[in-house]
Amino acid sequence: MENKQGLFHATIVAGGAQARKKKGLELAQSLVCSGPNPPCGVCRDCRKAIHGIHPDIISVTQFMRKEDVGVAIKVDPIRALRNDTIIRPNEARSKVYLIEDAQNLNVNAQNALLKVLEEGPPYAAFVLLCDRVGALLETIRSRCTVELVEEDPEHAFSEAALGFARAISTGSELERVKYLTAMELKKPDRQELDGFLSDVERLCQEAVLSSVTGQYPLPEMELLVQSLPRAKLLSLADAARQGLTMTAFHVPAGHLLGWFGMQLSL
Numbered sequence: 001m002e003n004k005q006g007l008f009h010a011t012i013v014a015g016g017a018q019a020r021k022k023k024g025l026e027l028a029q030s031l032v033c034s035g036p037n038p039p040c041g042v043c044r045d046c047r048k049a050i051h052g053i054h055p056d057i058i059s060v061t062q063f064m065r066k067e068d069v070g071v072a073i074k075v076d077p078i079r080a081l082r083n084d085t086i087i088r089p090n091e092a093r094s095k096v097y098l099i100e101d102a103q104n105l106n107v108n109a110q111n112a113l114l115k116v117l118e119e120g121p122p123y124a125a126f127v128l129l130c131d132r133v134g135a136l137l138e139t140i141r142s143r144c145t146v147e148l149v150e151e152d153p154e155h156a157f158s159e160a161a162l163g164f165a166r167a168i169s170t171g172s173e174l175e176r177v178k179y180l181t182a183m184e185l186k187k188p189d190r191q192e193l194d195g196f197l198s199d200v201e202r203l204c205q206e207a208v209l210s211s212v213t214g215q216y217p218l219p220e221m222e223l224l225v226q227s228l229p230r231a232k233l234l235s236l237a238d239a240a241r242q243g244l245t246m247t248a249f250h251v252p253a254g255h256l257l258g259w260f261g262m263q264l265s266l
Contacts (some may be wrong), residue, residue, distance in 0.1 A: 009094070009125035010117050012102070012133055012141065015149035020129045023149050024098055025049070028057045031125050032092035045092050055090040060099045070101060071190065072248050075108040082116040085124040094125045102128040103135035103198075106248070110137045117143045132202060135241075160192075161199030162220050168264060169223035176264060180257045193247050193256065201240035204233040232264075239263040 011027060013020045029039040029049040039046050048054035061069050063077035063084075081097055089095040099105070105113065117126060117140070126144075130136065133146055160183065167179035188196070207221040208230050216222040224233060243260050 010128070010144040011126070012128045012130065012136065012144045012146045013149060014130050014133045014146065017131070019149040020131075021100070023147060024100075024127045024129045027127050027147075028054075028096040028098060028125075031094040031096045032056050034092065054092070056092040056095045058084065058095070058097050060097065071104065073099070073101070073105045073109050075106070075112050078105070078109045078112040078116075082112060082120075085116060085120050088121075089123055094123050096125045096127060099126065099128045102130040103132060105136070106245075107137070110140055114139050114143070131198060134205070157203055157218070157220075158195055158199045160196045161203050162218070164196070164200060165203055165220040165224050169220070169227040171227060173265070176261055180261045184254045184257050188253050190247055190250075193253060194244060197240045197243045197247070197260070201237045201244075204237035204240070208233050208237075236263060 009031065013023045013027070015023075026039065029041075029046055031038070032045045032049055032054055033039045033043055034045045035041075035043040039049075041047075041050070045054060049057055058081075060073065060077055060081055063080040064073065068074065068077075085095070085097075087095075099113075113126075114137070116124070120126075128136070128140075128144065133141060133148075164176075164179055167175045183196070203218075203221065204224065206217070207224040210216045210221050211225045211230060216225075228236070239260060243256055246256055246259075
């Protein structure tokens, strides 16, 4: 997990929520393990890691307000994490920082994290868990190794995103408007909106990638490629990513979905 410059340990684990969490904990366990073949699973450090009580495996959530957990990671928790790296490990050779839901890092938080990735002490290790690598700035990605894990079966593309793909594939603006209006009437909460936008972004990106090989994991991906040019699909993916940023500012669902639907007409 050491970067090319050998200055620090930093890894991005991207994929399904449960899969990335499992892999992240395995990496953290490996870094604190005191056995000969990490992770040995039997040493004192491994046992503590398995039970979630190792003092040198630290979650970013301990620096966050309760209302922000799972929603947004702002700059202050990352600054607090950065300050914490000054303190040497309690028991292990490494001090591991788990940054769950790293896709929720805002730009200021990512820039603050970049500083500690570049200048952090050699004993500090960082494991960033996210649903997609593209949610992180290139400056962050270039300083980390990347491990991709499988999507959780229960966290495949949502029916909302797949339904939207089918609606826009008809080529009818009316169908698109009707679909988004129906979504608005259901009064989706922040989590539902984030899930929808995240899945639309990923669906469009994977549709473009699949168009290169001609192998489509889902019929909706093929419909998208047949209905929209690649440039438009990438533009829609970018709009979905912008929408995810907007939800952090509590933009009303109706306004957000209306804006998102308009992006197809641009």
